[in-house]
Structures are given as C-alpha cells and as structure tokens.
Amino acid sequence: MKAAVYYTNTDVRVEEVEKPSAGPGEILVKTDTCGVCVADTMEWYNKPKAPVILGHEAVGTVAEAGEGVTDFQVGDRVFVHHHIPCMRCEECRKGHYTLCRQFKKTHYQPGGFAEYFKAGAEHVKKDTLKLPDHVSFEEASLIEPLACALHGIERMDVKPSDRIAVVGTGTIGLMLIEALKAYGVSDIVAYEIIPWRQEMAKKKGVLSARAAEEDPEKELEKLQEEFGWNQFDKVCVMAKDVRAMETGFKLTGKGGKLLLFATPAPEEYLKFYVSEAFFKEMEVLLTYSANQNNTREALRLIASGMIDAKSYITHRFSLGELDKAIAQTIGRGQCLKCIIKIDKTEEGSK
Ligand SMILES: [Zn+2]
Ligand SMILES: [Zn+2]
Structure with missing residues (x-):
C-alpha cells in the first residue's frame, strides 16, 4: 500500500x-x-x-x-x-x-x-x-481536534456566566469558541491579529474579535468602556508563541484561570510574574491531547450540528x-x- x-x-x-x-x-x-x-x-x-x-x-x-x-x-x-x-x-x-x-x-x-x-x-x-x-x-x-478543545474546556471547569478570552483563532481556537457557545457561554472576546481570522471568530458569535492593545491595562480599560466589565474569568491561549501567552497572562483576571493549549519549542520559556499572579490568585492550566470521553462528546456535538x-x-x-x-x-x-x-x-x- x-x-x-x-x-x-x-x-x-x-x-x-x-x-x-x-x-x-x-x-x-x-x-x-x-x-x-x-x-x-x-x-x-x-x-x-x-x-x-x-x-x-x-x-x-x-x-x-x-x-x-x-x-x-x-x-x-x-x-x-x-x-x-x-x-x-x-x-x-x-x-x-x-x-x-x-x-x-x-x-x-x-x-x-x-x-x-x-x-x-x-x-x-x-x-x-x-x-x-x-x-x-x-x-x-x-473529531480528534475538537476533542482536544473539549479537553481544555473540561480542564477549565467552564460556567455559562464566565467571561472568556480566546487568544489565537485558528482551527482549534474557533472550535473552542463554537463549543463554548454550545455550552451557553456568551461573553467571549477573541484576540487575533489576522483580519481574516477575526472575521471567522465574529461568524462564530464572539462579542468582539480584535488585536489586543500593546498595553494590557489599556485593553482592560477598553473592555470596561465597551462591555461594562474588565476581568476575564478564563483566558485560553491557543497560539504556540510565547508572546501570545504573555498577553494571556496579563489579561487573566482576579481568581481567573489561564489555559495554555499549545507548546512552543522546548527551549522557549515564559516570563511568569509571580507577584502579579499571587495578588490575582490566578491559576495556570495546561491541556494535552484528549481522552475517550472527549472524543465521544466531540462526535455528539458534530452529529447534532452544534x-x-x-x-x-x-x-x-x-x-x-x-x-x-x-x-x-x-x-x-x-x-x-x-x-x-x-x-x-x-x-x-x-
Ligand atoms: Zn493533533
Ligand atoms: Zn493508565
């Protein structure tokens, strides 16, 4: 063969x-x-x-x-x-x-x-x-890539009332958004630099799809102006580049969870601002692959058209x-x- x-x-x-x-x-x-x-x-x-x-x-x-x-x-x-x-x-x-x-x-x-x-x-x-x-x-x-997104959702313990940032809206990022919507989450903001992908994220129903402000403080101020809130409960970084992860770190709100979906090369590392993380009591989670429950759920979501x-x-x-x-x-x-x-x-x- x-x-x-x-x-x-x-x-x-x-x-x-x-x-x-x-x-x-x-x-x-x-x-x-x-x-x-x-x-x-x-x-x-x-x-x-x-x-x-x-x-x-x-x-x-x-x-x-x-x-x-x-x-x-x-x-x-x-x-x-x-x-x-x-x-x-x-x-x-x-x-x-x-x-x-x-x-x-x-x-x-x-x-x-x-x-x-x-x-x-x-x-x-x-x-x-x-x-x-x-x-x-x-x-x-x-089914397999969707199951990986669902494994991440499982790790985060998502609630419909959560305010969620998705950093990077390639295939898995968009799938994550669509799955979050299916689970009743409505406050989702997509951070993405490629305009075409921003459009795709909008089609999947996010509140806003944009490039983040260089200064994260400014970005949070903008959220306050636009939506009346300025804290993300969950920040999902789908991209494998470290800068996106650093943006995600800064955007994570008090008591929030930062979820990293992809791995950069082994020699790369992330600046971890311990003091900031400490006073935010933030959690950092990582998610690898998917399990046999996630694949079944992925098939269910696809088969049902969700x-x-x-x-x-x-x-x-x-x-x-x-x-x-x-x-x-x-x-x-x-x-x-x-x-x-x-x-x-x-x-x-x-
Ligand atoms: Zn894969
Ligand atoms: Zn085992």
Missing part, C-alpha cells in the same frame, strides 16, 4: 509500505480522510522520529475485522482515536487519562497518512466510534501533496483545516 513518509516539512515521499492486517481483536481501516494537525508541522518534534508516517486525525471504513471483534464489522464507517489509556494505572484512576504511561505510546499503525491503518485491540475496545450515516468522513476527521464541522475545512489535498498541506498549514493565508483525502488524485488544493 502507499503511505506518505515524512522526512522533513519539505521532504515527504509517497512510498510503498507493507499493508498491515488485523490480528485477534484488531481492525484494519481503509483510510478515507486524515486531517493535518499543527503538530504534524512541528519539525523539531517530528524530524527526530523520521522517517515516520504521521497522521492522527484519521477516519475510514473497516476493511478487516480480526478474530473476536464483535462490535465492528467490515463496511462500518469509523473514527479511531490514536492514543488509548490503560485504565488501570494511578493516572487513569485519578481520571488523568492523557497522562497515562501507555497513552502516548499507543498509535494506530502505521499512521493516518496511509491507505490503510490498523487499530490495535485496545483501540478497538476503548476508543473506536461508529459514525452515524449523516456524518461525512470529512466532518468526522474533525459544531459546524464543515466550516473548518478550507483545503483538500491528495496523499502525495502532504508537503503542500504542511506548508499551507504553517502559512498565515486564508487557511483553517487542511485535510488529506487518501483517494484524491487530482492536483489543486481548494
């Missing part, structure tokens, strides 16, 4: 690799669509693993069901979550599934950017979801165009989610 093998962001080759087959308890899935995640574009993260077949937002049709598989059969349309917790360790016992030692080690094989992938017995048992007929593969490819999954997909590429999809994702053009359509052959990306 064919797979897109990653060497660097600009060197991705379609190569012939061995097609896996389903052993006991396992399923083989014929990949239809796999989304490109920002993590797939982080060279510092992926190059040490190269050559590697990336892709963890895959959906497709069951092509083989191994011995003993009773919940799925050939022809079922499925989403498979790439990471699976053990459910037995200390972290799992406390509900911190994404921190389970097994979690990060589990992947479907060889990855989502391939014609087929194999879901192991643990995947099949714990986090493979059948797709309702009315949910398209393209929509379902958004999240308009289609609205996020801006570019479609073939397997051989993964390098272009990576470049498109990194670029700051009018782009949200790039997806790889495995059977797509023609050139062109829109």
Whole structure:
C-alpha cells in the first residue's frame, strides 16, 4: 500500500509500505480522510522520529475485522482515536487519562497518512466510534481536534456566566469558541491579529474579535468602556508563541484561570510574574491531547450540528501533496483545516 513518509516539512515521499492486517481483536481501516494537525508541522518534534508516517486525525471504513471483534464489522464507517489509556494505572484512576504511561505510546499503525491503518485491540475496545450515516468522513476527521478543545474546556471547569478570552483563532481556537457557545457561554472576546481570522471568530458569535492593545491595562480599560466589565474569568491561549501567552497572562483576571493549549519549542520559556499572579490568585492550566470521553462528546456535538464541522475545512489535498498541506498549514493565508483525502488524485488544493 502507499503511505506518505515524512522526512522533513519539505521532504515527504509517497512510498510503498507493507499493508498491515488485523490480528485477534484488531481492525484494519481503509483510510478515507486524515486531517493535518499543527503538530504534524512541528519539525523539531517530528524530524527526530523520521522517517515516520504521521497522521492522527484519521477516519475510514473497516476493511478487516480480526478474530473476536464483535462490535465492528467490515463496511462500518469509523473514527479511531490514536492514543488509548490503560485504565488501570494511578493516572487513569485519578481520571488523568492523557497522562497515562501507555497513552502516548499507543498509535494506530502505521499512521493516518496511509491507505490503510490498523487499530490495535485496545483501540478497538476503548476508543473506536461508529459514525452515524449523516456524518461525512470529512466532518468526522474533525473529531480528534475538537476533542482536544473539549479537553481544555473540561480542564477549565467552564460556567455559562464566565467571561472568556480566546487568544489565537485558528482551527482549534474557533472550535473552542463554537463549543463554548454550545455550552451557553456568551461573553467571549477573541484576540487575533489576522483580519481574516477575526472575521471567522465574529461568524462564530464572539462579542468582539480584535488585536489586543500593546498595553494590557489599556485593553482592560477598553473592555470596561465597551462591555461594562474588565476581568476575564478564563483566558485560553491557543497560539504556540510565547508572546501570545504573555498577553494571556496579563489579561487573566482576579481568581481567573489561564489555559495554555499549545507548546512552543522546548527551549522557549515564559516570563511568569509571580507577584502579579499571587495578588490575582490566578491559576495556570495546561491541556494535552484528549481522552475517550472527549472524543465521544466531540462526535455528539458534530452529529447534532452544534459544531459546524464543515466550516473548518478550507483545503483538500491528495496523499502525495502532504508537503503542500504542511506548508499551507504553517502559512498565515486564508487557511483553517487542511485535510488529506487518501483517494484524491487530482492536483489543486481548494
Ligand atoms: Zn493533533
Ligand atoms: Zn493508565
């Protein structure tokens, strides 16, 4: 079978690799669509693993069901979550599934950017979801990134009365906004420097989408003038650049929570003003990946139409165009989610 093998962001080759087959308890899935995640574009993260077949937002049709598989059969349309917790360790016992030692080690094989992938017995048992007929593969490819946004919401303990700032409105930021709206939050302000993304945030129903004032004090004064309040209960920084995180720190109100969604490179660090944090009694939270409850909730929101999954997909590429999809994702053009359509052959990306 064919797979897109990653060497660097600009060197991705379609190569012939061995097609896996389903052993006991396992399923083989014929990949239809796999989304490109920002993590797939982080060279510092992926190059040490190269050559590697990336892709963890895959959906497709069951092509083989191994011995003993009773919940799925050939022809079922499925989403498979790439990471699976053990459910037995200390972290799992406390509900911190994404921190389970097994979690990060589990992947479907060889990855989502391939014609087929194999879901192991643990995947099949714990986090493979059948797709309702009315949910398209393209929509379902958004389950994993949406689940990550929902994991962040879970971490923050959001209330409908919360005043929330979302810093950075790329795909996950916009999904977070749409999910917050679905949960009844109305006071949401988006901070974003790219005008096109500001417009997208407005379409998702934020009070305002803007670039923050250079001086955070001034920004808070402006909020007071416009909305009659000047404290954010929750500030979600979706961008992986440290300056956005520093802005988020300053915007977090008294007793507020700052949530960081993305990681910069390992050597980068954030200025933490302890005194300010102290007198605000603020909390800093981080959120990594998503668990098996978040994926189920993501599918529910997409299937019910509460999240308009289609609205996020801006570019479609073939397997051989993964390098272009990576470049498109990194670029700051009018782009949200790039997806790889495995059977797509023609050139062109829109
Ligand atoms: Zn991802
Ligand atoms: Zn565990």
